[in-house]
Amino acid sequence: MTLADFIVTNAPALVVAIPLFAAFTCPAVGRISKATRNLWVMGAMLLTAAVAFILAFRVFTGGTAIYVFGAAAANLAVPLDSGGIPIRIIFTVDAMSAFMDIICAIAGVSVLMYSLSSESNNTSLDGYYTLFLLMIAGVFGMVSTGDIFNFFVFLEILSLASAGLIAYRIDGGLAVEAALKYFILSTLGAILVLFAIGIYYGQYDALNIAMIAQRMQFTMLDKIALVFLVAALAMKCGAVPMHFWTPDAYSMAPSSVTAFLVVASQASLYGLFRVVFTLYNVTLNCVIVGWIIIILGILSMVVGVTMAIPQKDVKRLMAYHAISQTGYMLLGVGVGLAVLGNAALSSAFGLMAMEGGIFHIFNHAMYKGLLFLTAGAIFYRIGTRDLNRMGGLGHNMKYTMVFFVIGALAIAGIPPFNGFASKLMIYESVYLFNPLLAIIAMVVSILTLASFVKVFHSIFMGPKLPEYADVKEAPLPMLVGMGILAAIVILFGLFPQPVVDMIVAPAAHALVDQGGYIAAVLGGA
Amino acid sequence: MFWNLPFITVVALTLIGLLTVLLKKNLIKILLGINILESAVNLFIVALGYREGGVAPIFTLAPSELMVLPTPQALVLTSIVIGVATSALVLSFAMVLHKKYGTVDIDKIRRLKE
Numbered sequence: 001m002t003l004a005d006f007i008v009t010n011a012p013a014l015v016v017a018i019p020l021f022a023a024f025t026c027p028a029v030g031r032i033s034k035a036t037r038n039l040w041v042m043g044a045m046l047l048t049a050a051v052a053f054i055l056a057f058r059v060f061t062g063g064t065a066i067y068v069f070g071a072a073a074a075n076l077a078v079p080l081d082s083g084g085i086p087i088r089i090i091f092t093v094d095a096m097s098a099f100m101d102i103i104c105a106i107a108g109v110s111v112l113m114y115s116l117s118s119e120s121n122n123t124s125l126d127g128y129y130t131l132f133l134l135m136i137a138g139v140f141g142m143v144s145t146g147d148i149f150n151f152f153v154f155l156e157i158l159s160l161a162s163a164g165l166i167a168y169r170i171d172g173g174l175a176v177e178a179a180l181k182y183f184i185l186s187t188l189g190a191i192l193v194l195f196a197i198g199i200y201y202g203q204y205d206a207l208n209i210a211m212i213a214q215r216m217q218f219t220m221l222d223k224i225a226l227v228f229l230v231a232a233l234a235m236k237c238g239a240v241p242m243h244f245w246t247p248d249a250y251s252m253a254p255s256s257v258t259a260f261l262v263v264a265s266q267a268s269l270y271g272l273f274r275v276v277f278t279l280y281n282v283t284l285n286c287v288i289v290g291w292i293i294i295i296l297g298i299l300s301m302v303v304g305v306t307m308a309i310p311q312k313d314v315k316r317l318m319a320y321h322a323i324s325q326t327g328y329m330l331l332g333v334g335v336g337l338a339v340l341g342n343a344a345l346s347s348a349f350g351l352m353a354m355e356g357g358i359f360h361i362f363n364h365a366m367y368k369g370l371l372f373l374t375a376g377a378i379f380y381r382i383g384t385r386d387l388n389r390m391g392g393l394g395h396n397m398k399y400t401m402v403f404f405v406i407g408a409l410a411i412a413g414i415p416p417f418n419g420f421a422s423k424l425m426i427y428e429s430v431y432l433f434n435p436l437l438a439i440i441a442m443v444v445s446i447l448t449l450a451s452f453v454k455v456f457h458s459i460f461m462g463p464k465l466p467e468y469a470d471v472k473e474a475p476l477p478m479l480v481g482m483g484i485l486a487a488i489v490i491l492f493g494l495f496p497q498p499v500v501d502m503i504v505a506p507a508a509h510a511l512v513d514q515g516g517y518i519a520a521v522l523g524g525a
Numbered sequence: 526m527f528w529n530l531p532f533i534t535v536v537a538l539t540l541i542g543l544l545t546v547l548l549k550k551n552l553i554k555i556l557l558g559i560n561i562l563e564s565a566v567n568l569f570i571v572a573l574g575y576r577e578g579g580v581a582p583i584f585t586l587a588p589s590e591l592m593v594l595p596t597p598q599a600l601v602l603t604s605i606v607i608g609v610a611t612s613a614l615v616l617s618f619a620m621v622l623h624k625k626y627g628t629v630d631i632d633k634i635r636r637l638k639e
Contacts, residue, residue, distance in 0.1 A: 149600055156607045163614060173625030177634055180552075180618045187559055187611050188546070194566045194604060201597065202573040248637050 009074050011055035012067035012091040015101065015140045018048045023133035030126035038116055041129045045112045048136065049105035059098035060506060064520035066146065067091040077208075077521045084522075086208045092146025092521055095510035099358065099503055100143035100270050103365045106488065107263045108136050114373055114481030115256035118380055128168060134161035135260060142267045146521060148200065149207045151271065152193050155236075158264055159186035166253040166261075178252035182245045189232035196225035196232075209278060210521035213514055218283040226284065229275045230292075236268035239330060240299040243323045247307075250319035251385070255376020258315065259369035262322060266361050269326065273333055273511055281514035282341055290338025297330030298437065301444045309451050313385045314375050317455060318368070321411060324444060325364045331441060332357020332426045335433045340512065349429040354508040355500060356425030362504070363418040363492060367410035370485040374404040377474035377482070378459065387458045394460035396471045401460045403482045408456060410489045412449035418489050421496030531572035538565035552619045552629040556612060563608045570597045570604070 007014065022044030030037040059065050067074050069089045077086045093101070112132065119128055138158030145151050163186070167179035199222070201207060204215040216222065235242035246265075250258045276289060304324025311317035336354030339345040377400045378393065379385055394401045410417035413424075423445060431438035473479070492499055510516065538561055545558025574597030580587065582595035623629050626636075 149603075153603060153607070156611075160610055160614060163618075167618065167621070170621060170625070173622055173634075174637055176618050176621045176625070177637055180615070180622070180634075183611075183614060183618070184546075184555065184559070187615075188562070190607075191559075191562050191566055195569065197600075198566065198570045198573060201570070201600075207596070207600075252637070 007051060008054060008058060010067065011051050011058065012065055012093050012144050013069070014051045015048055015055060015144065016137050018044055018051065019133040019137040019140070023130045023137065026130045026133065027126040030129075034125070037126065037129065041133065042112060042116065044133065045108055045136070048140070049109050052101045052105040052140070055093060056098040056102050056503075059093055059095055060503060064092065064094040064510070064517070066093070066521060078523065085206070086211055086521065089150055090146040090208060090521065091144045092210065092517070093144050094517055094520065095503070095506035096270070096273070096358075096508075097143045099362070099507035100267065101140065102503065103266070103362050104136065104139045104143070104263055106484070107260060107365050107369050110481040110484040111256050111259045111369065111373070112481075113484070114259075114376070114478050115254075117475040117477040118256050118376055119254060122169070128165070131161045131164045131168070132257070132260070134158075135165065135264060139264055139267045143270050146209050147207050148197050148209050148212065151209075152190065152197060155193065155268075155271070156190055158267065159183065159190065159236075162186075162249075162257075162261060162264055165257040166249050168257070169252075169254055171252065175252040178245075178248040182249040185235060185242075185245050189235050192228040192232040196228040199225040199228075208521065209274070210518045213279050213281070214518050214522065216280060216283050218280065222280075226275070226280065226289075230272060230289075233268045233272040233275065234296060237265045237272065238300075238323050238326055239296045240303045240323060240327075243300065243304070246323055247316050247319040250322065250372075251313055251315040255315070255372050255379060258319075258376075259372040262368045262372070263365050265322075265326070266329075266365060269329060269361065276337060277511045278514055278517050281512075286340040287338050290334050290336075290340070293330050293334030293337060294437065297327040297332075297334055298440055299327070300324060300330060301327030301441065305444050305447045305451065309447065309454075312387050314378070314387055314390075314455060314459070315372065315385050317387075317451070318371050318375060321371075321448060321451070322364075322368055324448065325360070325368065325411065327444070328423065328426055328441065329357045329360050329364070331430060331437065332360060335430050335437075336508070336512075339433065345433075346512075349432040351508055351512070352425055353429035353433065354511065355504050356422050356429060358507050358511070359425060359496075359500060359504045360419075360422040363410065363422045363489070366485050366488050366492070367407045367417070367419055370403060370482055370489060371407040371411065373478070373482045373485070374400050374407060377478050380474060380478070381471050382468055387455065390459045391462045391468075392460070392464040393468060393471065395464050396468070397460075397473050399479055400474055400482070403486050404456065404460070406486045406489055408452035410493065412452055413445045414449070416490070416493045418492035418496070421493055421500075425500075528577065531568060531575070535565050535569045535572070538562070538568065550630050550632055552615075552622070552631055552634075555631070556615045556619070559615070560608065560612060563604070563611075567601045567604055567608075570601050573597055 029040045138154050141154030163179045163183035167176045169175050200212050204212050206212050238246040301324050304320050308317050308320035332353045336350045339350040410419035413419045427438050542558045542562035574594030576593050579591045579593040582592040619629050
């Protein structure tokens with residue numbers, strides 16, 4: 001077996017194993033020198049991203065990839081002597097998981113590149129990089145795993161690492177306060193998830209997601225488990241009315257961490273979709289659950305944007321916009337779910353709404369990450385996040401300003417940026433479902449634009465302020481990190497159709513196709 | 526009735542834990558509430574795997590009798606380890622907050638709102 005074969009076969013495990021290994025060796029490597037450690041961390045991240053791309057390519061060309069830990073062969077999900085029961089921990093990477101893998105790989109590389117210089121003035125960086133790589137491993141694990149208990153474990157790894165990083169810059173206790181809020185809510189959410197897992201195990205004797213999906217009866221207990229999972233995961237992705245941790249955590253974390261927390265929230269969103277579509281699919285009452293998700297989405301959109309407008313802290317403002325944008329994804333996928341039982345409506349606009357929602361996950365991770373990184377670059381140079389104390393920075397930070405404009409236009413859904421591409425899909429399809437919802441979505445976009453025009457004006461426009469007369473442009477690694485994201489924002493905005501055809505549509509189809517997921521693991525249909 | 530006792534305990538522990546988390550103001554007590562909730566869910570999972578009259582699931586030299594399920598016990602071990610990490614992190618947060626704010630009362634730990 002050659003090295004290439006080895007990597008392709010073991011790719012699902014390697015995307016988690018490489019960051020885990022690099023994370024725990026990072027403090028030891030850090031003893032040698034700072035440069036060695038940076039090289040080590042960056043190398044591990046690039047390697048992980050490369051493996052993630054190989055894995056994604058394999059999934060998009062060859063169908064769902066499975067990896068069984070400790071089995072005789074990587075794809076032997078059901079041992080020959082077990083009587084048809086999958087007993088081992090399994091990673092099931094279908095098109096939706098591969099889609100999330102790509103997001104995590106791109107965001108991970110650019111954010112890590114950025115933090116090489118944005119965090120360089122801080123102490124105990126070994127711990128920072130260890131936790132950062134643990135976050136990466138947590139996200140990859142959550143989106144790859146095909147075992148529901150394993151999902152819980154990665155969820156907890158992600159929560160622990162994120163909480164540590166939010167509190168990383170103690171900031172007179174403020175950051176710790178934000179991290180505490182996030183972590184207590186996350187822990188309560190995780191306990192709910194574990195209760196749900198217990199309920200499934202008690203009824204179906206299985207932890208394998210495909211096995212549970214196959215045996216799903218939708219009893220009263222399953223309804224309770226569904227409520228637990230939806231509540232916990234909607235809270236983790238920051239949907240209104242469980243959004244209170246989001247502005248605090250997003251604004252107090254270092255900006256590089258915030259940019260990756262966006263991806264972490266979306267891993268929870270992925271979990272929510274996986275539960276609803278793969279575990280339950282048509283056995284549940286699609287219309288009611290679909291409408292619950294739509295209402296969560298609409299509430300998030302409206303409350304997020306109205307709370308954002310009066311904010312004075314630039315990162316807090318962006319955090320409320322992140323809540324608002326999460327609403328679009330919930331809206332798109334919720335509409336897809338509401339018409340799932342009806343084949344005619346589903347093919348007329350349901351799938352397109354889902355594609356719009358899923359495409360928006362990718363776009364959101366890119367432009368929101370970019371916006372948080374620009375906010376971080378400004379904070380790095382002038383040391384404040386208060387909009388009232390900024391002004392005239394466009395004279396000195398030209399590249400940062402350009403990146404900010406790209407991100408702001410993308411989040412407001414202005415062509416030719418990527419936010420427009422996915423929002424247009426959502427508007428068109430949701431309008432066919434219920435015109436009122438589409439109009440609300442458009443109004444929220446307009447308010448978003450208004451809010452960002454104000455922010456842009458107060459940060460960059462106006463005369464040079466005397467106290468910021470000798471502010472310099474952000475350092476090169478930070479610009480490179482932002483540049484990667486900005487390039488993708490523009491590229492996906494100019495050519496949305498190939499992207500939708502290549503990765504978004506397969507992801508949406510994989511999510512809807514419960515039978516395909518079960519067949520990929522258990523064999524047969 | 527008797528074999529439902531573990532599940533009744535689970536419900537009781539859940540209620541105690543939830544009320545502690547929701548009503549207490551002291552951060553340490555809130556952490557204890559979370560720990561009680563974790564114990565509740567651990568007990569729930571272990572109780573699911575119990576079989577009346579079963580022996581411990583160790584195959585070496587075991588009498589060929591009914592065994593309890595090993596998987597829930599493995600799950601609970603993992604969950605306990607995660608619980609330890611959780612407690613350690615919350616306690617370290619409480620230490621930092623006590624140092625910076627001089628209190629662990631969550632009503633007084635709200636400078637972020639201002």
